[in-house]
Amino acid sequence: MAGGRNTKMKVAAIGLGSMGYGMAQSLIRAGHDTYGYDIVPERMQSLVDEGGKSAELADIAPDLDAAVLIVLNAAQTEAVLVGDEGILSKLKKGAVVMSCATVAPDFARSMEAKCAEVGVHYVDAPISGGAIKAAQGQLSILSSATPAAYAAAEALLDATAETVFRLGDSAGAGSAMKAVNQMLAGIHIAAMGEAITFGMTQGVDPASFVEVISKCAGTSWMLENRAPHIVAGDYTPHSAINIWLKDLGIVLDIAKGAKFGAPITAAALQQYLAAAGTGLGMEDDAAVAKVYARNAGITLPGMD
Template sequence: MTAPLKVALFGLGSMGYGMAQSILRAGHSAYGFDVNADAVARFRAEGGSDGTLTDIAADLDAVVVVVLNAAQAETVLFGTDGIVPHLKPGAVVICCPTVQPEFARQMEARCNATDVQYLDAPISGGAAKAAQGQLSIMAAGTPQAFDAARPVLDACAATVFELGDVAGPGSAMKAVNQLLAGVHIAAMAEAVTFGMTQGVDPETFLKVIPQCAGTSWMLENRAPHIAAGDYTPHSAVDIWPKDLGIVLDIARCAKFGAPIAAAALQQYLAASGMGHGREDDAAVAKVYARNAGLTLPEKKA
């Protein structure tokens, strides 16, 4: 049995909080950090360890970064109060945000320069699977990084895809996944609202389409939010201008045309511009509804 690790997790949002719970449940000492003090207090009340970064940094075995973007990840690792310079040799950084592959390679080089391991480890599966320790992790890094990260990966993931022995391939695969996921959510919203123009209400849509060839995981996960009129954010609209923006930046560098991803991005930008950016990403349906003069279901009292 692996000895318990001391793990600090940065980012207690819907995904990070579930991962922190899974790490704690696996028997490790887990420290949670977030700009949201309520999330930190809640995690500590559930058994998370108490301690300042100054006090714990030198004893940490692993750092898990589950923030929003590359800029935030770099701040956590190498900013004014960055954690990496204070880690012991052999500690591992497990970096989970959607970022460009080149950013992952840069972070790996900077970590390795201080004898800290780095694992390029984007995640997929949603908040529920994060809380269950059932994520899919698209990982790339040296064998040493995988060895150091293994107990944390085992705590958080049902499946770990080992995609290469240097950073970059994990983030590349995540970009492929996000292209599909973002397009599928927008396509789901288009299909639901198109059906409404033909008298197919969202409840009926959900009875039929998941049993047919046109279904997708995103459709089955997000369409119920529209049918229920509940846009409590599990994954917010504003995630997609970032993630599909990364996809299109990578595509542009590769001289690759991605017109379907670009069209989906415009719908998320429109939804955000309408004021729905912090709602669940199923709220992209509101763009279609507005344009077609449709009334979407309202949340039941």
């Protein structure tokens, strides 16, 4: 069916983590019949309680106008689409798949080709903005797709994004830009952790660090967003340490394929690996600062 701002669609939101759940909420709010799927049944029931629909995915797949995939990685994306219980063979011609995981550009192109073989549109649509913006329908989507796929997905994009960057007329360009973004974001968080703990060795307390540096040239969006978590001693995961093992790993794989050296990215990844190795993998990614703190023998707010 054709997309459009006033089109009511039957949508499966597959992957109801912090980002996926918020996107599903935004789809419901926009008036779409939204079916949520996750390995955690409580998340599915919670979405139903908020107005979502319920049905077995295999049963509803032939009637879907769209599937939004907000899963963890390429392996899960591939499993959902073409695995043993994959939905691609069940989707009707003209349906659209909007794939939001951080994946390598070549993988996005391969999924687009598989979708095209059965007459299904594919939008390479990595997302940025965090869980709060996902729930508000104000994400940035770094997308690339054919004009026909964009038309089929227009109502989905309107419901979930504040800004849609259209970066090319085939899959791959969106994922390439997401890799660039994740490289910078992961480095910036690690750099913030290094700077805030370095400041503490010089008598700069974390609250003063945030107050001053956020108004100076050394700031970044990630610093302003994550450093307050350290000040509060609150490491409730909005974006977990383990995410960066995956995303910076993808970035470095892409860099290796391009024969491109990325030493700063590699150094940042080592700090996340160190954090995960000491049991911090499921804490907020601001907890990378704990690695620096422990090495320096200092205590952050909320640290034992």
